[in-house]
Amino acid sequence: MTPLLDVRDLTICFPNATPVRNLSFGLAPAEALAIVGESGSGKSLTALALMRLLPGAARIASGRVRLDNDDLLALPEVEMRSRRGRDIAMIFQEPMTSLNPVLTIGRQIAEVLQLHRGLTKAQARREAAELLDLVRIPNPERCLDDHPHRLSGGMRQRVMIAIAAACRPKILIADEPTTALDVTIQAQVLELLDRLRRELSLSLLLITHDLGLVGQWADRVIVMYAGRKVEEASPGILFERPLHPYTRGLLAASPRLHDRLHYRSARLAEIPGNIASAATQAGCPFAPRCPDRLARCRTNVPDERDAASGRRVACHVDLTESSRGLHHDAALSY
Amino acid sequence: MSNIQRIGNTFRRTILQAIPTVIGIIVINFFLLQLAPGDAADVLAGESGSATMETVAALRARFGLDQPVLLQLVAYLDNLAHLSLGYSPRYNLPVADIIGQRLPGTVALMATALVIALAGGIALGIVMATFAGRWPDRLISIVVTLFYSIPGFWIGLMLILLFSVKLGWLPSGGAATIGADVSGFDLLIDRARYMVLPALSLSLFYIAIYSRLARAAMLEAQAQDYVRTAAAKGLSPLTITVRHVLRNALLPVTTVAGMHFGGLLGGAVVVETVYSWPGLGRLAFEAVMSRDFSVLLGILLLSSLLVIVANMTVDLVQAWLDPRIEAR
Structure with a gap:
């Protein structure tokens, strides 16, 4: 359509x-x-x-x-x-x-x-x-x-x-x-x-x-970081299995009722650094804060590409759903 | 609360506040004038050149100037309570008559000057705000700074020099063509011709103030969120300025204009002298020189009433312009 x-x-x-x-x-x-x-x-x-x-x-x-x-x-x-x-x-x-x-x-x-x-x-x-x-x-x-x-x-x-x-x-x-x-x-x-x-x-x-x-x-969500779209998906999929490291960081940083890691019992997760660091980047704007960054993230801006279940993501890292999601089960209960 | 009701409340509150103000002004002015050396009898005696001590004493007795000050005050207040402004020893006329002759001229002059100042000032302010930082803004800014800094009498003289002496377009003084037998529209034109120059010289200073004020208020209003909302509605820039920005920007201008009304009366003394305009300003000046205190008190009372009425008008205009202002 x-x-x-x-x-x-x-x-x-x-x-x-x-x-x-x-x-x-x-x-x-x-x-x-x-x-x-x-x-x-x-x-x-x-x-x-x-x-x-x-x-x-x-x-x-x-x-x-x-x-x-x-x-x-x-x-x-x-x-x-x-x-x-x-x-x-x-x-x-x-x-x-x-x-x-x-x-x-x-x-x-x-x-x-x-x-x-x-x-x-x-x-x-x-x-x-x-x-x-x-x-x-x-x-x-x-x-x-x-x-x-x-x-x-x-x-x-x-x-x-x-x-x-x-x-x-x-x-x-x-x-x-x-x-x-x-x-x-x-x-x-x-x-x-x-x-x-x-x-x-x-x-x-x-x-x-x-x-x-x-x-x-x-019905659909676009996640933006420093003026670029980093991920686009339907909210159900996005919350269940966030692909982009930034999205994962965001979800991990959101306090949720059913979490094991509630902010009363443990510190809330955060994304280190701040968005100002994106200004000087030649490559991916999220690279300075990214836990999974590769060498080329610093130099090349990742193109937006199609990922599974009708979603789009802009990241160099190999983002297969099986390799994600597992160690980010904090996001599951959203 | 409806608009009418709201404005009615403001009106009532202002009237109630006005009464003690007026009484205070009368009493303070009365004592203030007692501080001036000499009285009307001295001046009359001095002018006649051959007055004896007895004539001066007789004059004093006739005008009641030999009474103790407090008794004079009581007599004056008694007069006022009977709606009389007293009697002028110098003009040999009731004060109300003398002032009555001069009042229309001055009120017409002040009103015209204020209208010119507001209309001109706001219009220039809009232009300046629209072109903020560009050359029309700079140019007008320089011109109004000149208006602001040049004294009124000098502007008056220069206007006479240009428009009366050099160009011969407008009369240089007076309020009407003497002996002219005109009526209807011609009369209006005749009066207007005499009004232009004095009103203009009186208003230039205020044009300067209002234009700067309007400029600042417009710029501030333009940055408000509701202006963005208006733009998102698809309104044209002109509609946005007139309907959404201007009305909000008028508030500070009306406040200041109301406060200036008293100052305008003061400025009228100078302008009326320059243009030999038969108004209250000159009458007041003459009354001071001849120690004609009953006339002076009458004028002061009247001008304080004018200022109160002006402030009341501002209150009402503001209550009408801004629905957030309510009777407290």
């Missing part, structure tokens, strides 16, 4: 750094794809690049982002503007500051309806109330005239989702949508996103650093 969104060789540059390098992935209709990685891995920049909303100094050096046979990166700005919010919508990490404090909720939702769907003010207001109902905000009529400061963080994120879903976009990008929320609210918001995905059959691109979310809410 041809993907709805096809990203090829996306490279993002700052004047003195390249935070995303040759990233390729596809997103099928109604699929939920998660991009996970630690801070600085380039996942948020990737999301912003898809919207062409990169901050001032950042620039898309090369790549293609195909949506509906159009290369989004090649569209004129005016044309791109008409796609934002209509075909491809985005919600952000900080619900507390992502809404304009001086405008009513109703106005902020109606705005996008009037812009892309040409509704009148009255129609947009009615539709906005329905959207608030869709994202399960109690008393939607009253909420329309409220200002954002009267709403809790979880409610504001629901409003953000209502705005994003207003024009029934094909793709919804959620950049760390629950990071600023507390745990019970997190689950509600993700459940809402998942329900909308099914009801509106939109594709969801979930950007997160929280591996715990991925297993439950994503």
Whole structure:
């Protein structure tokens, strides 16, 4: 099946750094794809690049982002503007500051309806109330005239989702949508996103650093490290048998309920070093921190290749599943 | 709470705070003026050139200036309680009449200057913020720094030199063409022609302040998350600026503009003198020179009321602009 969104060789540059390098992935209709990685891995920049909303100094050096046979990166700005919010919508990490404090909720939702769907003010207001109902905000009529400061963080994120879903976009990008929320609210918001995905059959691109979310809410996971994709698999397989040394490290470093090695009884595993060490690498960016590195890891960047059970991985090490997994049974109980 | 209700609450709170403020201003001003050497009788006697001690004493007795200070204060407050501003010994007219003649001119001048300053300042601020760091920003920045540093009277004189003397486009002083028999739209045009230069010289200083302030506020608002949200909605840069950035950026500007209202009245003294504008500023100056304290007190009371009203307006405007501000 041809993907709805096809990203090829996306490279993002700052004047003195390249935070995303040759990233390729596809997103099928109604699929939920998660991009996970630690801070600085380039996942948020990737999301912003898809919207062409990169901050001032950042620039898309090369790549293609195909949506509906159009290369989004090649569209004129005016044309791109008409796609934002209509075909491809985005919600952000900080619900507390992502809404304009001086405008009513109703106005902020109606705005996008009037812009892309040409509704009148009255129609947009009615539709906005329905959207608030869709994202399960109690008393939607009253909420329309409220200002954002009267709403809790979880409610504001629901409003953000209502705005994003207003024009029934094909793709919804959620950049760390629950990071600023507390745990019970997190689950509600993700459940809402998942329900909308099914009801509106939109594709969801979930950007997160929280591996715990991925297993439950994503169909497929891309693990990024220092601007590169290191592994791509379905979450079940990834958690059961992580291939890439970085993925294995990440999973080993996650505290889990059924672990023998609970952080109360033993130290939590860690990946030695930090992501800054990737900047100076000629070869694999993870090489300085990798427990399994070979001589050529220092000099050659590993290509992405197919591995068993429909997964892709970028690593020089011989990653047969039998040789992995066994001594990493810590990951099994995920 | 609805918008109307919210603004109504702010209004009530401000009114309640205004009453003690006004009383305090009257009493303090009264005692302050007593500190000035000499009184109206001295000045009148001095001007007549041939006053005897007896005439001066008679003048004092007539104006009540021979009474103890506290009694004078009580008499003044009694007058005020009866909604009278007292009587001017010099003009031989009720103070309310004298001020009434001058008030419209000054209020019109100040309002026009404030509108020019706000409109010009915010517009320049938007341009500067839009081109931040590039040449339009730098150029305007230099120009407004000049506005800021050049004194008002000098700007007034230079404007007269350019527009009245050299170009002959605008009148150099006064508030209306003397003896002109015009009405309706022509009257408005006539008044506006006399208003342009004084209002402009009064406002240039404030244009400088508001443009820098608006620039900073715009830049800060532009960096907010909700602006990124607006961009992600697919709004055009113009819509984002007008609808999402500007309104948030206006808040600090309105605060400062309200505080400047009193200063504007002070600046009016200079500008009214330069343009021989028949306004309160010049009246106040003349009242000081002739020790006409009842007129001066009337003006001070009125200007304090103006400042209070201006602050109240700012409170209301802010309550309207920013829903987070609520009556406390």
